Amino acid sequence: MPTDCIPFRETHYFSDFICDYLDQKPELKDFYHRFPKLENFEAQIVEKQLAVEAQSRAVLVESLKKQYKNLQASELTAENIESLNAENTFTITTGHQLNLFTGPLYFLYKIISTINLTKQLKETYPQYNFVPVYWMASEDHDFEEINYFNFRGKKIQWNSKQTGAVGHFDTEGLDAVFDVISLEFGAGKNAEQLKSWFREGYLNHSNLADATRYLANQLFGEHGLVILDADDRELKRLFIPQMQKEMLEQTAFKTVSETNKKLEDLELKIQVNPREINLFYIKDGLRERIIESEGVYSVLDTNITWSKSELLEHLDEAPERFSPNVIMRPLYQEVILPNLCYIGGGGEMIYWLQLKSNFEAQNVTFPMLLLRNSALVKSEKQASKLNNLNIQNKDLFLDRHSFINKRVRKISNIDIDFSEQRQQLESQFKHLFDLAEQTDKSFLGAVKSQEVKQIKGLNHLEKRLLKAQKRKLADQIERCTELQEDLFPGQSLQERNTNFSELYLEYGNELIPEIMKALEPLKGEFLILNLK
Incomplete structure (x- = not known):
């Protein structure tokens, strides 16, 4: 199984921000806790072990058992769930939206990265147990982001027309998609x-969360993956102290706003902005923001209101009605998991x-942050074509215009690179500038x-010749661009476009094991994988 790797920065598909993080630039050190190196996990284990209470573990295990009640869990998954009761068991977690039929390929890469890291940690720290967790984003309400997948360009x-948290969505209408x-x-x-x-997933389960759990279990259950739906009353009960602090003190708004200012001062583009209260209210197809004005709390665009005391009472009685947004979800995750x-x-x-900074304000341990594996999968036929056309892997990452121009220059029987001529011209004019400086400076402008x-x-002539060669070599260029x-x-x-089904049709049950063999979560490079 031939593979090749390219640094993330050289792909030009990843931001400078994330590449600077991978390079461990000193100016970003204050924004993370420990960098994800194998040797750093020991200190993270010790710190997290002190922070996790046995009661929280018991609630987590009981909730997971209920969620798996109607699902055939593998022996390894069942063992992993039970092991979460033990103080020497920890999780490695990834999260993803409930995309229809998994959505883009990187759904697989996220989970495989998670599973592979738990295996690597077990080899390094055999006295501990490590459980891979897929956190379903069942409370998300951006249906338009998840209601499709791409298949061969379609x-x-x-x-x-359902609204609210997508995990609650009835699977009605998916029979038409099945057709x-x-x-x-x-x-x-x-x-x-x-x-x-x-x-089985979408027509024989009544809601999208159950359907997604079934499918993820079919794909990864044998590898011990534990699938968690945190839209759960008892799990949210564990999160009440943090939600209360958020609503009464607006903790995240203050801390994250300050962090964002520091990042902007570094000229880095931030991803999210906090609100005054970073919680939603969920009820009967509704997921809407909670806001506060002059001591009155309300749900945006509804008639639902509370006083401070009423809000706290309702939070205690029905914690399942309160839903973290993108700012608070990570905190919720780290409160309920030994992650x-x-x-x-x-x-x-x-x-x-x-x-x-928000984790610090809430006194919750901040986890390590690891960029998932990324990969480009090539078939044997595609790899053979690339070899015959003498196309290097790194060339594939060029934008279309640069890719074509480079191919024309490479396969043309004449040299259409005027760099040398430009250098000669600049050298000649340097001599003329010196001459004008010594004789009459008024000629410098001329x-x-x-x-x-x-x-x-010269540039215009180069472009015209290049264009002429493109016409002459049109058939060869078309083969390259099609590939x-x-x-x-x-x-x-x-990975951001193609659905796993395209590859599964060709490789079947060998697909996931082959990718699993190739992905190395701590390697930190983009993988190019040739599958036979």
């Missing part, structure tokens, strides 16, 4: 497996780096004007 979409994918997937053993997963490290994408890493004119003419488009659909990373 958008397979679920249309629904579409049945035609798209076609026939064959792998196609039938995909259709079976979709049918050491969160694994996420670049955008997630950035907003986590905005939150450390010399400069002539230099600009001639370099502009790049296959691997970078829509000129975007494959």
Whole structure:
């Protein structure tokens, strides 16, 4: 299974912010706790062990057992859930939205990164247990972000007028989507497996959270993955002190706003902005912001209001009605889990780096933050074509214009790079500038004007010759660009666009194990993987 790696910065698909974090730039040190190196986990374990109460572990295990009551958990998953009662067990967590049929490929990479890290930690620290957790974003309400997946250039979409937390959504209407994918997937053993997963998951479960749990369990249950739906009354009861502090003291707004100012002073682009109260209210298809004005608390765009005492009483009676937003969700996660490290994408890493001060204000241990593995999967046929066309892996990451120009220059039988001529021209004009300086400085402007004119003419000639060669080599260039488009659909990373079903149709049950063998969560580079 040949592989190649490229530094994240050299792909040009990751922000300077996240690349600076990976490079451990000193100016970012104050925004995280410990960098995710294997040797740093020991101190994180000791700190987290002191912070987690046995009662919290018992509540977590009981909630998980209830959530798995109607699901066939693997023996390893069942053992992992039970082990969470022990003080020497810790979690490695990733989170993701409830995207239809998993959404883009990076859903797989997130979870595989998490599973692989737990294995690596167990080898290094055998006296502890490490459990991989997938946190379902069941309380999210951005339905338009999750109601589709891409398949071979087509958008397979679920249309629904339901509102509120998506995990509560009834799966009504997904039978129509099943009819579409049945035609798209076609026939064959792998196609039938995909259709079976979709049918069992989405047509035989009443809500989106249960459907997603079923599918994730089918894909990763045998590897011990524990799937958590934190939209849970008893789990939220553990979070009451932090929610109370947030509503009464507006803790996150104060701390995160201050952090954001520091990041902006470093000219780094922040991901999220806090609100005065970073909690939603959930009820009967509603998920709306809680706001406060002159001592009165209310739910935006509703008639629901409370006094301070009424709010605290309601929070205690019905904690399940209160839902953390993007600022508070990470805090909730670290309160209810014995967690050491969160694994996420670049955008997630950035907003986590905005939150450390809020964790400190709430006296909650801040986890390690690890960028998930990223990969480009090439088939044997695609790898052979790239080799025949003499296209290097790093060239595939170029934007389309640069990619084409580089290919034209490479395969052309004439040299269309005028860099040497430009250097010669600049050298000649340097001599003319020196001459004008010594004789009559009034000629300096005329010399400069002539230099600009001639370099502009040279550049224009280079572009015209390049354009002519593009026409002459159109067939070869088209083959190259078609291959790049296959691997970078829509000129975007494959992992951000393609659904796993496209690869599963070709590789079947070998797909996940093969990717699992290749991904190294602590390596910190972009993987290019050739699958046979």
